[in-house]
Amino acid sequence: MSEKSIAHGNRVTKTVRLSLSLAGPGLLICLFCIAPLEAQSVSGRVLDDFTNRPVAAATVTLLNAELATVGAASSSEGGFFQLRMPAAGSYTLRVQRIGYEDHEGRAFEVAAGEHVEVELRLSPEGVHLDPLVVLARRSFEPGREGFARRRDLGRGLFLDMITIAVAEPRVTTDVFRGLEGVQVVGAVRGGLLHFQLGSMRGHRCLAVFLDHAADPIMIQRSPTAPRLEPGVGEIRGGIGGGGGALRSEAPPEFDGWVYGSLDQLVDPSSLRGVEVFRDWTEVPDELRSGLRARHLFQGGPCGVVLVWTEIGW
Incomplete structure (x- = not known):
């Protein structure tokens, strides 16, 4: 060793x-x-x-x-x-x-x-x-403490339990709908419609981490010319009132890579907080170094999404 x-x-x-x-x-x-x-x-x-x-x-x-x-x-x-x-x-x-x-x-x-x-x-x-x-x-730092500390920096988007509850998400990706600079992109995989996250800023890529995991669930780059289709999958508008979903016939990786679907891995009822740093300029210094940072240059430099559930909160 x-x-x-x-x-x-x-x-x-x-x-x-x-x-x-x-x-x-x-x-x-x-x-x-x-x-x-x-x-x-x-x-x-x-x-x-x-x-x-x-x-x-x-x-x-x-x-x-x-x-x-x-x-x-x-x-x-x-x-x-x-x-x-x-x-x-x-x-x-x-x-x-x-x-x-x-x-x-x-x-x-x-x-x-x-x-x-x-x-x-x-x-x-x-x-x-x-x-x-x-x-x-x-x-060990509980997720809620890191969430509050990073929110005080004034960079990025922060969804607390109240904001999430107001959105009434049916699936976890619903909470990202209508967020400025964030895409919810749909693609058909195995005959089913799956939704992934994309950024409209910087290098248009997001690394999504669940709780305290050092490795991301996915790193994705948004399609260069997404097409807005209101009502795809009959999903509601979500936070901010943004209706519709972005649909692409590209594979779910969208020039990135995916280990799992956020909607499959996380039940919305377990959500406690979400942090969204849409491009590198919003990513806090603490996330630019350490084990997580090694993943941020796959399409990069990428933005970061931290999804907190009751497990890590």
Whole structure:
């Protein structure tokens, strides 16, 4: 296991690389965990060490110092997972998938109130890799505190619980309708209409993050010439009274990439707050560095959307 520390202001992020190997041709996974985030927590992503692509459908189990199970999650299509620790101490992550050997990483320490981010890299050919790597450590900050602090900076758009409730969203993307400089773009995928987010400013790309995840749900660049079609999908106007939806026959990535649909991942009833920084000039300094910043130049530099649910709030 290798570690490096990176200073971000007065915060130090410790980076460790973790990899696991799988015997045989298989898939590796990680997923968004739905346990509420309080005090100590761990989140991360499972990647194929050779292709660098996310691995889905794996079970990530959290073990304490006595190797007793204290939490588990199934990795998502984008390879993300998130788990809460009951207390400070030593923990181990185990990854399992049908048809492959079980794999356990090295133990890592978690301090009280600390959030740990890890990267799990698996080899589908049974090549031995370093078993586990911790990506980053930081003091845990509830989403509502960061939301309030960034709102005081006076840049971007902020939707609190009252604003969201007034919109009466049927799906999560409804809360973005009518926001100045933001597009809700529809595209047909698998015979179904899916809505994604786009920006009308700067480089016209947005990186969308869910709660405390270091990796985005999606990074998208808006179509260069969107066509407004009122009433697409019979969706209401939403916040600001903007009616209709922008529809494109392009694939849902729109020259970007998508790990999941925001409407599929987040039920609107779980929303607690939304932060929208439509272009790079609005993105706060704290989001321009650290683990999240590495994703902001895919179409870039991109704007940022932070979606807060009851899990991270």
